[in-house]
Amino acid sequence: MESKRATVFLLLALSSCRAKVEEENPEYWRSQARDTLQSVLDRKLNTNVAKNILFFLGDGMGITTYTAARILKGQLQNQTGEETVMTMDTFPNVGLAKTYSVDFQIADSAATATAYLCGVKTNLNTIGVSAAARNGACKTQKGNEVTSILKWxxxxxxxVGIVTTTRVQHATPATSYAHSASRKWYSDADMPEAAEDGCTDIASQLLNNTDIDVIIGGGRKYMTPTGTKDLEYPTDFFSRGKRRDxxxxxxxxxxxxxxxxAHYVWNQTDFSAVDPETTDYLMALFEPGDMRFEAERDPKMDPSIVETTEKAIRILQKNPKGFFLLVEGGRIDQAHHAGRAFMALHEAVALDYAVAKGLExxxxxxxxxVVMADHSHPFTFNGYPFRGQSILGKSPLWAQDVLPYTTLMYGNGPGHKLTNGKRPDIRNVDTKTKDYVQMAAVPTESATHSGEDVAVLARGPMAHLFQGVQEQNYIAHAMAYAACVGADLRHCQGQTEAPALQSTLTQEGNLAGGAQGVRLISSLLCALLVVLVLM
Incomplete structure (x- = not known):
């Protein structure tokens, strides 16, 4: 116990040496707080009708990721990092969204996207359909489709436009235009049995469902016939076209x-040549599958998320009626699944720069x-690191097994390693590299999602609607209300009274009477089960 106390005392002493001189003066903090308080008091509600909606989605960007990305952004600028103000931090309205799906306590990107884009919670792995549809069951899809705010x-x-760092057929962007009982039906090759039941793949729905003005991301191989050589990787078999039709x-x-x-481009040179002022439509697919991580991106071949966001806005904003743009930092999530904090945080920082460009x-x-995450990951920030210590470094306080551990860790994932019952000794391991896989408590092939609430940040017309703790499906309705799109047009009519009872679900084939019938049958079955058990 005495040894532990001495260690803690030494840590406190060392950390105090790192404090900035002005921060030791109480007036520094009082003055800062007074300025912040006054800025909050001076805020005026913006009750305009939103001409445009700029929606940024950080896939897997939970609160821990958000905080760690802030620190990394500052440290990349040679600051200590903790006090850094990201662009997202400047948004005056902040709320929380509950991310569970209808059938699972912890959701995936498909169910969450259906909530915040379509305004309806649904089941895991399904996109653009209500919870009456079943994962992978094509026959349950018909009549249960729900439309998104992009269509509204x-x-x-x-x-309207979509920008993503994943493939454009991936769960988040796909939910803006597609209806599918499985998020994995990227092309017809991924759904042979479902095709026989009349369902269509996500890639083909990209063309047929909604007339989207700007489409930017990856996903070339889902658009071309089987065996078609990719222009960028002609010798790579896995980059070839997949379509069987x-x-x-x-x-x-x-x-x-x-x-x-209309322009189709697949490389940076052609992308740069696209003139937003004269372009009506743009399809830019920079990779056969997902785009490359920002830390590995070749700027000569692929643009950054900042560049794609800017191009999309400049094309869309010519419309005098305004625009809706979805921008997804989709590879934050994929890096987390791989246990690669370096990659995840750099993706989040890149998204923050895209947000800044959007505001500009x-x-x-x-x-x-609006900026938000769809879900989080079992990603922890721990260990009493010193002020200004690398966010990708190790805790100065070692564990009971007298071995160091990283400040950032995962509850589960591929980083769980034991040798003869002991954790790896990482004293001589550089944990700050892009390929380092963080430690994990439980061995899983891929880190899972986690179920805590996610942050929702907003600024602009009616941004004050995005406050409090809300169900995730509320987000779509709040955005639609602010812009007077969809079914609820009260805002542009100067009304705030509750609208007459109506159901968009009924309009899309989900009759209230049918739902009541299903509930009645379910209740009867439950009652019968209870009787049988008691017998």
Missing amino acids: AKDAGKS GRNLIDEWQKMKTGKV LTNEEETLT
């Missing part, structure tokens, strides 16, 4: 845009900007 915006005459959806898309100024290009008086 398009129907209102706005321009022989369709080339890229060619089809170009033919559909005859008479319009738009007018806050007419543009509602």
